[in-house]
Amino acid sequence: MVHVVIFAGGVGARMKSLDIPKQFINVDGKPIIIRTLENFATHPDVDDIVISCLADKIEYMWELIAQYKVAKVTSIVPGGENGHGSIHNGLVEVQRFSSPEDIVLICDGVRPLISHQLISDCIETATKYETAVPVTPSIDSVLQSEDGETCCKSLPRKQMYITQAPQGYTMRKIMHAHDEAERLGITNPISSSELLIELGETVHIFKGERDNIKVTTPEDLQFLRSRYYYKSFKNFAKEELKYGL
Template identity: 60%
Template sequence: MVSALIFAGGIGQRMKSLDIPKQFLEIEGKPIIVRTMEHFSNHPMVDNIVVVCVENWLDVLNQDIEKFGIKKVIKTVPGGATGYHSIHNGLLEVAKVAGDDDIVLICDGVRPMLSEELITTCIEDARKYESAVPVTPSIDSVLYSEDGENCNKNYERRKMFITQAPQGYTMRKIMWAHEQAEEKHLDPVSSGELLIELGENIHIFQGIRENIKVTTPEDLESLRAIQYYEHYKQFAKEVLKYGL
């Protein structure tokens, strides 16, 4: 069994959208979180979906799931105080239907440019390695600073990678990690970072640069530009096809 855990428990302060959490901002009439859910709903290897959401937006989420015909959603649950706690809430729901060897795909709700191939690779690698984290090579040099003002350390760019989502794990692996986090009072940024902090190796594989996480107003504009370009390409194909 493969479950998708989509978490959107935050309000997205960096987006600066005062009234609407970033996951509910619309692109051409469709909320970003709906576009994210659709990738998992339409994937033939995904069996069910659990969505974690800002508590006072759960009604809106459920209405959107029905309005846009999102299939496979078995439960929507309120988020926690942090991203980790939101994921934890979702995992407890997934654990009700999944066994130790089943796969869970953990993905933030603001990745509307996922691909079927990326999800497939994540599932297959998670089955093989018990963990699967998509990454892209860093195209920029990376410096380290303790205070944000002074720097005396840099990293080799060829060894630096940017993590993406979904991240795939066996339920046995990720539930063990969360049990450890609860015991040690850890609050990691991501599931991959949690496993590394616990001394585990994680398997990484090549992601896709188009798989952007919509976090800032600039990301939103990039997404809109990509959508406009895709429509332009489709229009150009039709023009060439019919000789208009």
């Protein structure tokens, strides 16, 4: 089986929209998190979805799921103190009804442009290797700085990759990593893949998609809105041509 954990426990501080967490911002008529969920809910290989959400937004999340008729959501659990904690809470819920060989896809709630192909590639890679991390090659030069003011090392661009989500794992692999993190006192790894790497594991990467952005900043939101505006404009123009307008 294929399970999905969507973690949406953040408040969106970098979005500068303090009145509403970024995952609930509307874009072209739908909240960002609903668009993210729909990509998984409509994928034929996904069996169920667990959401790890801000505790005071759980009731609102259920209302949105009902309003937009999002299928396959089985549980909504409270988020943790950080992303890692929210993922952990979601995984613990999935563990109740999964087997160690099942695949779990872990994704933040603000990736509304995920394609079905990327989800399929993630499932296939995780099934084969137990780990699956989508990446895109860095197209920019990368400098390393210790203090944010001076640089003394340039990293080889051809070896640099940008990680994305969803990241896929067998339940056996990712739960072992979370158990080890708790034992070793690792409380805030940046992502699941970096947790595994910190624990000495090797993760398998595969080709991601540049459009698969994580909506984090106002610039990301502007890009997303422009994408949906362009899509709406194309559909409108197609209808005009169809009827000879």
